[in-house]
Amino acid sequence: MNLHEYQARDILRRHGIPVPPGEVASTPAEAGAIAARFGGRVVVKAQVHAGGRGKAGGVKLAKTAAEAEAHAKAILGMTIKGLTVQKVLIAPTVEIASESYVGIMVDRASQRPVLMVSPAGGIDIEEVAAKTPDKIHRLAIDPRYGLLQHQALALGFQLYSDVKQARAAADIMQKLYTAVYAVGASLAEINPLVTTPDGTVQALDAKIAIDDSELERRPEIAALRDVSAEAAAEVAAREAGLTFIKLEGDVGCCVNGAGLAMATMDLVKYYGGDPANFLDIGGSSNPQKVVAALRIITGDPNVKSILFNIFGGITRGDDVANGIVQATKAFPLKVPIVIRLTGTNEKEGIAILERAGFAAVSDMDDAVKQAVAKAKGKAA
């Protein structure tokens, strides 16, 4: 789960990291009032889960409260990478002497949290990593001891030659590490970490992503979820206990298991079709999950055929068959459906489907070929 910049800034502030002031607004009038309180010279920033906000016109400087209000009016409601901006952050402009990068993420190879710092801040860190990898300094942290003071200070000196600034940066790094474990972050970045002309070190912009597996035990973090910033179908799927990702094609896919779901999408492509979605109904799927899955798939107007690929292990063929029958009674399908059912309770499942007038195939390739042909309007 991604947090908005204003939410990430709040978390950093609560962990004692110096963050310049800023408040969030959801109407132009609110934005104007906040800007007036800050003296008029502010930056108005779109709060949306997409990179490249600046290039898209979602970040604007204002000299007066009226100008801030006008910028907020332009930015609120604009679409950046398919997402509508619902909130803006209003923050007084900060004079910047230098920009650096500080980030912590869990590294899969070392299986540890890794602290990355770079004096080349303010831009995309992946770009820095690709073009000038020597400008990034990395440290794998031993989670038993945490980020030790001398380790942080050594990295602080990679950013600043001034000892006061190096110490301030080291203190921020240690606090950021504490925040990562406190909120269950899979990624926490300060970009840029700035110095001001009077020498202070501050976190100007922040990005935090929370590990979805942390949300159950951290209701206060789960409450930060902004469903208006996500696609409606994906929210509905999550609430039904499904994993759904919308794609651009026309073959609606419903599969049990993530690996098989990906392999099914790939096979659709292999046979000349285009998958409309990734959808994993998960392990112990009850008929209700199948009903919810079909509701979501049929809600996509691009879908021209529906493909079920079920390899029963924990998932039982009869449960899936019952779900399909229940769903099609509740809302008749307008597009053809191809069902591949094998594994646990395969015979029971196929019998249920046949009684309701459906046919089932047992081979994955056959099923995919048929679904692709049907999406193209051909008989298989």
Place this chain on the structure above:
Amino acid sequence: MSIFIDHATRLVVQGITGRDGSFHAKQMMAYGTKVVAGVTPGKGGQRFEDTVPVFNTVAEAVHETKANAAVIYVPAAVAASAIFEAADAGLGLIVCITEGIPVLDMTRALPYVHERGGRLIGPNCPGLISPGRSKVGIIPGNICEPGKIGVVSRSGTLTYEIIHQLSTNGLGQSTCVGIGGDPLIGTNFVHCLTAFEADPETAAIVMIGEIGGTDEQQAAEFVKESVKKPVVGFIAGQTAPPGRRMGHAGAIISGSSGTAAEKMTALANAGISVMKRPADVVPLLKERL
């Protein structure tokens, strides 16, 4: 022979009285796995299915029954704790089926297990099966046949699909290992390839990877340097968009890194026969055997 489990495996089931734990404990017993103990705090003294003694702690279970392996079916919120407990009891093999363990919990649990000399398989995995000998986890026994193919995979049902293709075409398996779909896992491709290469009963290896991370690339390097047996590989997620988690917590393309194309190239460059679709597994293996 087989890798990691065999007739000598004496299993303790953590979470044996739970919904998933009890169901799969019965399935494993029916398959012939030596389930010697169960653990559910507060239910010590009971017997599961009138035969298997239940204990309050893993340490007691190990002391009383000489269990040498554990399988974990407890909920995600307490699963890391179950891994710590199994490692503390000195178990050499710990298989964690549970999905949804926070990654930061695993940054602490993994070194704990490794420092005590244990091997963790998973989490978020289907476990492993040595057909005809022992099954630890949830892989359906009826789709497997004893034989000479070693299977290692990051997936669950996709592995069943591949095993099904093998079994119905006369290619039995020495051991099938599901290593799990999480970003941090205890046993990776290289560990399994090492074990399969050393196992005299394994004649060829099938590895099933997916998008995200660099585990498959490291495995490819390892195959090039150190594996003489034929290896056939598959990578799921050729059509996955970047930046999205495809069901498994670890299946994500970050930036331009971890794509299926990149992994398939690495596999091919290492002399691994790369499948374009699951049904290619049998013809490719027959070519190499």
